[in-house]
Amino acid sequence: MAKSMLVISRQSPWSGPTAREALDIALAGGAFDLELAVLFLDDGVFQLAAEQQPAALEQKNLTANLQALPMFGVDQLFACQSSLAQRGIDAATLTLAVDILEGAALRALINRFDHVVTL
Template sequence: MARSLLIVSRQAPWSGPGAREALDIVLAGGAYDLPVGLLFMDDGVFQLLPQQNASALQQKDLTANLKALSIFGVEDLHVCGQSLKERGMSQDALDADINHLSEKSELSALMDRYDQVITI
């Protein structure tokens, strides 16, 4: 039986390689039929905003990678409601169909469902 994996993406898309690395791990896991989920929290929630201009920072846009998740069988996507609130964002502004976790108990329950959790 395949072990399940939750990736917690905590970095903004423009703050370094962490956001890209998190997506690469999730896509690779999905390609090998590993049960994998992705949780955006802290500055990682900025990855979900539409119409980002990555070229202004001479970086590659992550939007295509996010849209490819379902192609790779990754359907278990979550966002931390507290992180959204702290950054003045609402779920309506996000560019993804994603499960909103508003309580700490929901975050704990999500992490308990997976065999391994990696925070990037």
């Protein structure tokens, strides 16, 4: 049985249900006493951007789900520096406290977990 799981969220919050599904997997993982973490990569970093208006696209706001992660034992949150930079997102404006990683640190993070789920 796995002892740790990393969920890599690569989709923007408005591109369909995938971003919500990644968060649901992370939240559900809390029920299994796993070491849990979430890495926001590629367009997934848009989930951390401030002042989103999902109602304009008839989407649900993911902010409440994101803020609930620590209550479910998911207190290791990470974002990719180059993903943020490529999308013009300043790390100082993110809605959650995340550790910003790049290069070898990203690879080490991924290798540290027994299971890696990418959505």
